[in-house]
Amino acid sequence: MMLRLFATLAFVMTIVPTLTIAETEQPEVLAVLFYADWCGSCKVLDPEIQKARGKSDLDNEPVLFVRLDVTDATRRYQAGLMASSLGLGDFYEKNAGATGFMLLVDAETKEVISRLTKTMDAAAITSEVKAAIDKATG
Numbered sequence: 001m002m003l004r005l006f007a008t009l010a011f012v013m014t015i016v017p018t019l020t021i022a023e024t025e026q027p028e029v030l031a032v033l034f035y036a037d038w039c040g041s042c043k044v045l046d047p048e049i050q051k052a053r054g055k056s057d058l059d060n061e062p063v064l065f066v067r068l069d070v071t072d073a074t075r076r077y078q079a080g081l082m083a084s085s086l087g088l089g090d091f092y093e094k095n096a097g098a099t100g101f102m103l104l105v106d107a108e109t110k111e112v113i114s115r116l117t118k119t120m121d122a123a124a125i126t127s128e129v130k131a132a133i134d135k136a137t138g
Contacts, residue, residue, distance in 0.1 A: 027064035027107045028062040028137050029104055029129070030063075031063050031104055033068065034068050034070065035071075036099045039099040042099055042100050045101070045116065048121055048125055049116075052125040088105065100118060101116060104129060106135070107136065113131075113135050
């Protein structure tokens with residue numbers, strides 16, 4: 001029994017160093033939703049974003065979807081921390097009180113590529129996100 005344990009341990013020690021974790025891809029686009037529970041525009045836009053993500057498999061594209069929730073003081077504070085950690089502190093400060101829209105931002109340059117609003121359906125959102133990816137990578 002002990003011999004089998006040592007053999008297994010030796011095998012694991014030989015194999016494990018050769019295993020590597022898949023390299024994580026960096027996002028090309030940051031899709032930043034300025035959101036609040038009480039926002040009527042958010043209640044229209046957010047479900048369309050979710051439809052676009054589900055139907056078009058946008059979650060497997062180089063896009064990081066971020067929700068900056070400004071519903072209350074605690075969430076605003078956390079949203080500010082998130083925005084700062086992504087290098088979007090200026091966007092947050094400029095737009096922190098506004099809700100009901102999503103900015104598509106080039107992850108590298110922090111340039112706003114597009115602004116999505118409640119007037120857009122899932123198909124239009126998908127089209128804008130894919131165009132933003134093309135612009136950011138291209």
